[in-house]
Amino acid sequence: MDFQIAAIDLIIMLIYILLTLYIGWRVSKGIKEFEDFAVAGRSFGPFMLAATFGATNFSTWSLVGKPGMVYNSGISVVWIAWNAMACILAAVMFVPIYRKLNYNTMSEIFEDRYDGKLRGLISVIWVIADTLNRYGVTIYAAGVIVGLLLGIPTNYIILIISAVVLFYTYLGGLRSVVITDAIQFVFMWIGLFIGAIFIFNNFGGWDGLVNAIPTELMEWVPAADKATGWPWIIALTLLGFPYFITSQFVMQRGLAAKTVNVAKWGLVFAALLAIPMAIMEIVPGLAAKAILSPDFVSGINPDMIGPVVYMKLLPVGLTGLFFSSLLAAGLSTADSALCGSSSLITEDFYKKWYPNKDEKHYLKVSRISTIILTIIGTTWALLVPKLGGALNAILNVVAITDMPVFVIICLAIFWRKMNAAGAVIAVICATIAGSIVSFTGAGGIQTLALTTLTSTSVALVLGIVVSVVIKRSAVEENRVQAFFNRIVG
Amino acid sequence: MDFKSILIIASIVISTLLMIIGPYLEYKGKISFIENKNKPITKKRYGMAIMFISALLFVIGLIMRTSFTSAQVTPIVIIGYVLWFVGGIIAVIRNETLKIMIK
Numbered sequence: 001m002d003f004q005i006a007a008i009d010l011i012i013m014l015i016y017i018l019l020t021l022y023i024g025w026r027v028s029k030g031i032k033e034f035e036d037f038a039v040a041g042r043s044f045g046p047f048m049l050a051a052t053f054g055a056t057n058f059s060t061w062s063l064v065g066k067p068g069m070v071y072n073s074g075i076s077v078v079w080i081a082w083n084a085m086a087c088i089l090a091a092v093m094f095v096p097i098y099r100k101l102n103y104n105t106m107s108e109i110f111e112d113r114y115d116g117k118l119r120g121l122i123s124v125i126w127v128i129a130d131t132l133n134r135y136g137v138t139i140y141a142a143g144v145i146v147g148l149l150l151g152i153p154t155n156y157i158i159l160i161i162s163a164v165v166l167f168y169t170y171l172g173g174l175r176s177v178v179i180t181d182a183i184q185f186v187f188m189w190i191g192l193f194i195g196a197i198f199i200f201n202n203f204g205g206w207d208g209l210v211n212a213i214p215t216e217l218m219e220w221v222p223a224a225d226k227a228t229g230w231p232w233i234i235a236l237t238l239l240g241f242p243y244f245i246t247s248q249f250v251m252q253r254g255l256a257a258k259t260v261n262v263a264k265w266g267l268v269f270a271a272l273l274a275i276p277m278a279i280m281e282i283v284p285g286l287a288a289k290a291i292l293s294p295d296f297v298s299g300i301n302p303d304m305i306g307p308v309v310y311m312k313l314l315p316v317g318l319t320g321l322f323f324s325s326l327l328a329a330g331l332s333t334a335d336s337a338l339c340g341s342s343s344l345i346t347e348d349f350y351k352k353w354y355p356n357k358d359e360k361h362y363l364k365v366s367r368i369s370t371i372i373l374t375i376i377g378t379t380w381a382l383l384v385p386k387l388g389g390a391l392n393a394i395l396n397v398v399a400i401t402d403m404p405v406f407v408i409i410c411l412a413i414f415w416r417k418m419n420a421a422g423a424v425i426a427v428i429c430a431t432i433a434g435s436i437v438s439f440t441g442a443g444g445i446q447t448l449a450l451t452t453l454t455s456t457s458v459a460l461v462l463g464i465v466v467s468v469v470i471k472r473s474a475v476e477e478n479r480v481q482a483f484f485n486r487i488v489g
Numbered sequence: 490m491d492f493k494s495i496l497i498i499a500s501i502v503i504s505t506l507l508m509i510i511g512p513y514l515e516y517k518g519k520i521s522f523i524e525n526k527n528k529p530i531t532k533k534r535y536g537m538a539i540m541f542i543s544a545l546l547f548v549i550g551l552i553m554r555t556s557f558t559s560a561q562v563t564p565i566v567i568i569g570y571v572l573w574f575v576g577g578i579i580a581v582i583r584n585e586t587l588k589i590m591i592k
Contacts, residue, residue, distance in 0.1 A: 045511070045515035045520035045521065045522075046515075046522050047507065047508060047512050047514075048511070048515050051511075051512055082570070088574060088576075088577030089577070092540070092585065096586065096587075097587075182512040186505060186509055189504060190505060192501060193501045196498055200494040204490065204491070206491055207493060208491070209494075220563040221551060221554050221559045221563055221566055222559065223554060230551040230555075237547075258523065261522050261523060262520065262523060264522075264581045265522040268581055280497070413589070487589055487590055489590075
């Protein structure tokens, strides 16, 4: 199929890109020191936070990869986005603790509670995972779609998108990221709204859409022998906890709220917004089942299923708005990964090696590391086609690396006996065990569920056993006592 | 269009308006929910209790799929999911707090 869009659609997309660049430049005027860059001076309110949480979570993959998944697996794919329920737990239990401890990056908790070595290990894992997967794969996904639409090689689009993201993230850090996310979120929402109107109009409503597709695709809880069966749903729900509660990539926003109560409500609103967002993500996939023939689908890139549905239904002009929303989705995820990682590098590594510099110096370092990470992530994006199935890698990376980190943070807060040795061994062994399960495909159709179960249980068991067997030193005892004293404040 | 699709579209319209007006007001300096007037409470934490029960409902409902159909377990799972939000919002409004955060 030839994918062509009209000149007006191109103009709309160009206006959106120019607007994004202008905002990045404008916001950068207020950036004077590292705290402005990393946590935006802790100045944001709950609606801005909810928008940036939502924008970060809703990636190009939401409108590109998911419709293809829905086409094959049905409505149960909705549970991926509905794992934002973890934001509620973050609001009630975790954010008050993080704010009491006054962190600039999430990795500080590891040094406070355990030791610097563990902090370094976790930071390296996060920087690699966020730069390669969340930045690189997201930019690739955006590049594929826009490149196919414009008839331009994907690699050129990848370079252009990277340059745009780098520009406003370099200049404005988290402040630019949050403000552009808020605008991108509106673009995405408008795109979804327009898409929904045309899809529902075409089928006569939700019931008409449901009646037009096979009933087995409308199971909200499929059996275990289906790819998105109930064990997969449990795994996806669990994977929401490290993603929303303990990852630098997302929780950097919670650290940027004006007050702890603002952070709580921002998270609650973000969780509520995910409910209709998730429904809208699956609608094009369901519509594709009714509109597109199996022969046609087998002849196109599966990532194009969602965009093809919209191109068939949307008139000229609105197509441009919709695809601007696709671009917005990609930019909003990529900028979060970039900003989070550059802050980690400055806070967790550079400040330790060169501790006595001023904040302006650290700001410069953050900006330089933003450039370096962009080069690495863009290179990865250009290599993704050679890796095969990379979009699925995002979920497996969370299962392998983020779940053990979530477990040791929970143990750090809720079990005083937990020690640094237990945490290090738990993270390393759980990551290895999860990797083995994932790479060997053990568990068959439920590999993701088994990977999640393995990494979680290995981290939990080893963390507890090692902490019971190996006694803490006096230095570590004092550190733990100081940590809990700060929480009580 | 039917009622369900109108409901879905209405939720998107309301969300979009909130996400335009809210951030704009905040950009102008009008930030809401700055402080919680309720003191932190560590007893009778009903919100957290509802969250705990809802999590059990959610997981048990999913596991029940081994013996029941999707149509039978979906209401249990969805009720668990919704109650999780209800409990969380109650906990945030009442300022329910972990005991480790209070002297």
